Amino acid sequence: MQILVVEDDNRISNFLVKGLEECGYLVTLCKNAEDVLKQYINIEWDLIILDIMLADMDGVQLLQALRYKKVYTPILMLSALNSVQDKISALDYGADDYLTKPFHFDELISRIRALTRRRQYEQLETPKAELQFGQLHINREQYKVTWAGEPVELSPREYKLLIYLVENIGKTVSRVQMLNAVWGITFDNHTNVVDVYISYLRSKIEKQDEKYIFTVKGVGYMFKG
Amino acid sequence: MQILVVEDDNRISNFLVKGLEECGYLVTLCKNAEDVLKQYINIEWDLIILDIMLADMDGVQLLQALRYKKVYTPILMLSALNSVQDKISALDYGADDYLTKPFHFDELISRIRALTRRRQYEQLETPKAELQFGQLHINREQYKVTWAGEPVELSPREYKLLIYLVENIGKTVSRVQMLNAVWGITFDNHTNVVDVYISYLRSKIEKQDEKYIFTVKGVGYMFKG
DNA sequence: CTTCTACTACAAGAATTTGCATAAGCTGAT
DNA sequence: ATCAGCTTATGCAAATTCTTGTAGTAGAAG
Structure with a gap:
């Protein structure tokens, strides 16, 4: 299971990468929006975790760009903002889920499972422990x-x-x-x-x-x- | 595993009850919001499936009422609306998941499993002293x-x-x-x-x-x- | 068949990281 | 101020990761 984490805050990205890897996911970290569109767009990710606040581009813009380029990978948005408006625009532009920082790591894991479970179901694959x-x-x-x-x-x-x-x-x-x-x-x-x-x-x-x-x-x- | 289905459309409720029972769940059907608050509120359900459009009360209102009365049963909202605003308000008011009609029955099952699994996990807090x-x-x-x-x-x-x-x-x-x-x-x-x-x-x-x-x-x- | 080349396998050891124990510093309650 | 409990810092041994270098191999070309 391959996850792309797009996050420019080192503290949070370290935490995410470490935690997800400890949970058995294969994680790649990308620190800016530009690189996502340049280098990582053609890789088949199982999930993309996207911070809504990036230095070089608004996370929602990046989300839009990805969907425009027909990337249908499940995307989970991450944000410090708890504003309903942000949630709406993120989900409107095609995010599959939305999580507000700070969050319980187990909740993140459970949401990741939910998102990737649906995908596995679509792919008619059965995951086995x-x-x-x-x-x-x-x-x-x-x-x-x-x-x-x-x-x-x-x-x-x-x-x-x-x-x-x-x-x-x-x-x-x-x-x-x-x-x-x-x-x-x-x-x-x-x-x-x-x-x-x-x-x-x-x-x-x-x-x-x-x-x-x-x-x-x-x-x-x-x-x- | 006991599930309460709150749904006033006969076509949909039949479909749900039949399908869920075939999957081995014990299903009770309730056709209006009032009865939920009167009769069914004190029963320990494992899950409540709630239609957002009911004749006598808005589903989100019922959801609010239930949470206000400290019913912490997992609730899955069901709706024909795909509006993001509805999704948000439902989740904000304490729904655990949200599914838009029409849906794949298998997706419903998988979401039910996810919700009840989490519950089982949470219930590990009270098993043996x-x-x-x-x-x-x-x-x-x-x-x-x-x-x-x-x-x-x-x-x-x-x-x-x-x-x-x-x-x-x-x-x-x-x-x-x-x-x-x-x-x-x-x-x-x-x-x-x-x-x-x-x-x-x-x-x-x-x-x-x-x-x-x-x-x-x-x-x-x-x-x- | 022989030779050549690009590719692969793996041993050895250097560099780094990890897990763990211990010590030292910090904090809030009494 | 004292003390128990919590956290950070430090040192070290062991494990892990990664580089380097060499030997080996498959397969193409002659």
């Missing part, structure tokens, strides 16, 4: 991975990468996509971290000839169940 | 914690944190969630109070190799019984 591929079990609620019953100790980054691969099961994902989704890096800075982490994952989850991660030369990797 | 995990006893009525009969002196904050962990037993809770739930709303994430208090708790309740609080690296903590 328990996944199994051969001997490999993944429990997403408990962040627990086991192989033939034995626990597999994965670092946070390794776990995130695994989840991303599993979410795109059967699809080839590129290094850039992975850098994007798992590392939050949107530019190529000539790193081979992805390769290294694929290697880590393989050594931990591929045992006794059970192979899950396949190399697609020149393109990326693919997870097969 | 006496809890026991190994040698650890927690009496929630007396705010008293003992280990092997010996009283454990916990400060208010420590106690609150313990209760929050216990309420989420078996689930990983993040630092941000704990900050939110135990310390109140804050965007501050440059603090390690949570770690410190986990440490305090451990030193007070984990004795003789009885371990309750487990670290989930990179994510948070989990209480196991």
